[in-house]
Structure formats: structure tokens, C-alpha cells
Amino acid sequence: MNQKKTDKVNMAVIGLGVGRWHADSWTQTANTRLVALCDADEKKLTQAKEHYGVKGYTSYQELCEDEEVDAVSVCVPNYLHAPISIYALEHGKHVLCEKPLANTISAGEAMVSAAKKSGLVAMVAMKFRYTNEAVYIHRLLEEGKLGEIYYGWTTYLRQLGGIPGMGGWFTRKPLSGGGPMIDNGVHFLDVLWWLMGCPKPTRVSGATYAKFGPLGKGASGWNRVPEPDEFSVEDLATAIIHFENGASVLIDNGWAGFVPSEVIGLRVMGTKGGATMWPFAVCEESEDGRVSTSVPDLTGSHVDTQFFHFADCILNNKTPISSFENCLTVLKMLCAVYESADAKKEVEIL
Ligand SMILES: NC(=O)c1ccc[n+]([C@@H]2O[C@H](COP(=O)([O-])OP(=O)(O)OC[C@H]3O[C@@H](n4cnc5c(N)ncnc54)[C@H](O)[C@@H]3O)[C@@H](O)[C@H]2O)c1
Structure with a gap:
């Protein structure tokens, strides 16, 4: 697992429905800061960018090129959890993915494989x-x-x-x-x-x-x-x-x-x-x-x-309680x- 030397994780949020709650949380959590947003819907993105005062992307691929971003919240519809999480992991970003892990078992298995291969923190937002x-x-x-x-x-x-x-x-x-x-x-x-x-x-x-x-x-x-x-x-x-x-x-x-x-x-x-x-x-x-x-x-x-737990896992080289692998079951x-x-x-x- 990658270990960061700074005290805060630079977060981005992909998908701005429930993702707005993630964005709020990243601004309020002691070990994180919000640095970027992404939504395919330009209107939603513009509103959120103005609200949070951070940069924004309509393409998650472009967001994943941003070197300032350490990790992403994946808050898109269920069928996009796998392609976007896997893309982010392959581009060096730790991932907190909304529930469920995926919409099919094969998509979930692919996410677990990508997480293992990356060595990055890959966690499902099992809030309870x-x-x-x-x-x-x-x-x-x-x-x-x-x-x-x-x-x-x-x-x-x-x-x-x-x-x-x-x-x-x-x-x-x-x-x-x-x-x-x-x-x-x-x-x-x-x-x-x-x-x-x-x-x-x-x-x-x-x-x-x-x-x-x-x-x-x-x-x-x-x-x-x-x-x-x-x-x-x-x-x-x-x-x-x-x-x-x-x-x-x-x-x-x-x-x-x-x-x-x-x-x-x-x-x-x-x-x-x-x-x-x-x-x-x-x-x-x-x-x-x-x-x-x-x-x-x-x-x-x-x-x-x-949110704190996810960042703590990144900063202190821990395995998340609700890891992709655990949540595949x-x-x-x-x-x-x-x-x-x-x-x-x-x-x-x-
Ligand atoms: N933990 C919770 O309490 C909770 C609550 C609601 C939803 N969820 C989960 O969060 C996820 C999103 O749900 P929602 O209610 O916010 O859905 P939503 O449809 O309201 O919002 C999804 C957002 O993703 C954007 N999006 C879609 N495709 C995209 C792409 N390719 N790139 C970038 N942005 C894209 C859409 O424009 C939209 O703004 C789902 O997996 C859902 O199960 C969790």
C-alpha cells in the first residue's frame, strides 16, 4: 500500500448526487481536503464548483490525470462503479466507492482484482x-x-x-x-x-x-x-x-x-x-x-x-474495515x- 507523507489526503468526488455529501464530508474531515469534483452533467458540476470553490471535470479520465488528486469518491450509478473505480485504481488513485460494490458479481470480482493489483486503498462506503x-x-x-x-x-x-x-x-x-x-x-x-x-x-x-x-x-x-x-x-x-x-x-x-x-x-x-x-x-x-x-x-x-477511516488507511497503511474484497461477499x-x-x-x- 502506498504511504503518504502529508497529514491530509487530497480528495476528489466523481458523481454529484449523494456525492455532494461526500464533498461536504471531505471538507469537514480532519485528515482530508477536497481538491476537485467531477460530473458528466455540466450544470451540476458548475453549481458544485461554485459552492465548494474547487476545480472540476466532466470527464473522470481527465480527473484521474490530475496529480494533485490522491483519492476519489466514486458516487455514480451502480453500473459505473466497476469501470470508474478500476480506471481510478489503474491511474494511481485510492478509491472510496459508494454501495453496492457493483451491480454484478463479475464486475465486483474485477474491482477486487484491480484493487489487489494496485496495492491502493479500495473501500466501499458501508456507512452503518x-x-x-x-x-x-x-x-x-x-x-x-x-x-x-x-x-x-x-x-x-x-x-x-x-x-x-x-x-x-x-x-x-x-x-x-x-x-x-x-x-x-x-x-x-x-x-x-x-x-x-x-x-x-x-x-x-x-x-x-x-x-x-x-x-x-x-x-x-x-x-x-x-x-x-x-x-x-x-x-x-x-x-x-x-x-x-x-x-x-x-x-x-x-x-x-x-x-x-x-x-x-x-x-x-x-x-x-x-x-x-x-x-x-x-x-x-x-x-x-x-x-x-x-x-x-x-x-x-x-x-x-x-471518511476519516478511509483517509486513515491511506495515511497509515491500513486495510479498510469495508474493503472491496470483504464487501464482495x-x-x-x-x-x-x-x-x-x-x-x-x-x-x-x-
Ligand atoms: N450511502 C448512501 O446513503 C447512498 C445514498 C444514495 C445513493 N447512494 C449510492 O450512490 C450512488 C449514486 O447514487 P445517487 O443517488 O447520487 O445517483 P444520482 O443519479 O442522483 O447521481 C449520480 C451522478 O453521477 C453522475 N454521472 C453519471 N455518469 C457519470 C460519468 N460517467 N462521469 C461522471 N459523472 C457521472 C450523474 O450526472 C449524477 O449527477 C449509487 O451507487 C447509490 O447506490 C448511496
Whole structure:
């Protein structure tokens, strides 16, 4: 891994949708500075350049020639994660790529190969791993306080109206890789799997449903029946995932459905204790055998944000917690959910 001698990493952002959050973060993070922006949309680029007062490019290839840039945030639609991340790595730039790693397993594998070949820092922006609650639960796991983790569960369901970017890349399977399972489910499965100690997945049984999107329902501000290629993803997916160590995960994710209000939840269950996020709580057995539930006070506790962690890995020659290689397994589980749903049977993960 390249080691830098300066105390700050010079960052650029490619793609200025959620990339604006990255740009804000690079200006606010102690070990980074924002030096350049890139968006193929000239209007967006001009607005952002004026806002941040930095240079801009409409071509990511030209941005990657800029020697002032040490590293890039890749914040473009999912199908562009692989070509742009690989190009950046081949041109000497460390990469923080938005989730999911890629829209297909083969694209994800190519990214992992490029990262290995480059020796640079290549990380996926799995933001939930870098939260106070997740780091607290992960520490309990590492200290053995939860015992053997045998079950995990997570849900995130939106009401009707929650389909994002209807008709655009989000709802076109060849561009996104899928609907809510790969879009939001990736975050929930990622942090749950990490809190379970990243066991090796072996088998997946999934089901997907598209009950609203194809009718033109479920997206706010959309009022016609989409063409089939405009909505070719699910609007709800559910799965059970089995692991080599015997543990399993139950997950569902939906963009649109009749739920009383948005539903969000995650839990890990071990032989000595358990924990939940949303709401955050820890359940343990005390020495006298009684079961107690608490909400640990995390006021004032500090964990590194994903942005600080990424730069810290560059400056101090560390491997990121959510490396491309680590997150390829998450992508494999998500793709297996779709494969199983299409095949209408359980599938194996190799
Ligand atoms: N972590 C999160 O909470 C979060 C939230 C939203 C989106 N995302 C992820 O971020 C990525 C982008 O999502 P978004 O909602 O910002 O999408 P978006 O469509 O709003 O923005 C993408 C931007 O990329 C630009 N772009 C497209 N092709 C380009 C190219 N070849 N070169 C340069 N710029 C190009 C577009 O002009 C656009 O401005 C996706 O992978 C998505 O899954 C993550």
C-alpha cells in the first residue's frame, strides 16, 4: 500500500448526487481536503464548483490525470462503479466507492482484482459499520460477550411512495443490479453480517415481488404506467441466508408496500447475549442468571466516520474495515437472493 507523507489526503468526488455529501464530508474531515469534483452533467458540476470553490471535470479520465488528486469518491450509478473505480485504481488513485460494490458479481470480482493489483486503498462506503451503535455491538462480539452468534434479522420497509428514481437507473435492473434489496438491503445486510463476524455464506432462498412499480404506483410524483424496461426490478425482496457455521439471517427490504409506517430493524442473537439497532439495545445474562436489557449511553463516545477511516488507511497503511474484497461477499449474497427468486429454489454460494 502506498504511504503518504502529508497529514491530509487530497480528495476528489466523481458523481454529484449523494456525492455532494461526500464533498461536504471531505471538507469537514480532519485528515482530508477536497481538491476537485467531477460530473458528466455540466450544470451540476458548475453549481458544485461554485459552492465548494474547487476545480472540476466532466470527464473522470481527465480527473484521474490530475496529480494533485490522491483519492476519489466514486458516487455514480451502480453500473459505473466497476469501470470508474478500476480506471481510478489503474491511474494511481485510492478509491472510496459508494454501495453496492457493483451491480454484478463479475464486475465486483474485477474491482477486487484491480484493487489487489494496485496495492491502493479500495473501500466501499458501508456507512452503518461506522456508527457508534454498530461499533459498540461489534466490540461485544469481539470480546465474546454475545457468545456464539447463531441468528440475525433485519428489515427495512417503506410505505407506498418510496420507490426512488422511477424510470431512471435505480429501477432498471441492467443499470442498478436490482431494487430495494441491492439498494437499501446492501446496507442492512452488510452491517448485520459484520456484526455476526462475517461468516461464510453457503445457501440462499429468496423471493422478490413487483406489485406496485409495474403499475406506476409506489413512487412519489410518478403518474403513468412505466414501460417494462423502465421498471425491471423488484419493489420488495425477502430471503433467508445460511452460513457455514450454522448461523442464518432473515432479511426483507421494500421500497413500497402497505405498512403502517416506515419499518426499520436489526438484531443479532448469540448464546450469551443479543443486541438490536433501531432501536439500540443490548440484552445480556448477568452472573446470577437474570436477563437484563439496557441501552448503553453512547453520549460522548467517538468512532471514526467512514471518511476519516478511509483517509486513515491511506495515511497509515491500513486495510479498510469495508474493503472491496470483504464487501464482495455481501454482493454475492445479494445476487444469490435474485438468483434464487428467479430460479424459485434455494441456491448455493460458491
Ligand atoms: N450511502 C448512501 O446513503 C447512498 C445514498 C444514495 C445513493 N447512494 C449510492 O450512490 C450512488 C449514486 O447514487 P445517487 O443517488 O447520487 O445517483 P444520482 O443519479 O442522483 O447521481 C449520480 C451522478 O453521477 C453522475 N454521472 C453519471 N455518469 C457519470 C460519468 N460517467 N462521469 C461522471 N459523472 C457521472 C450523474 O450526472 C449524477 O449527477 C449509487 O451507487 C447509490 O447506490 C448511496
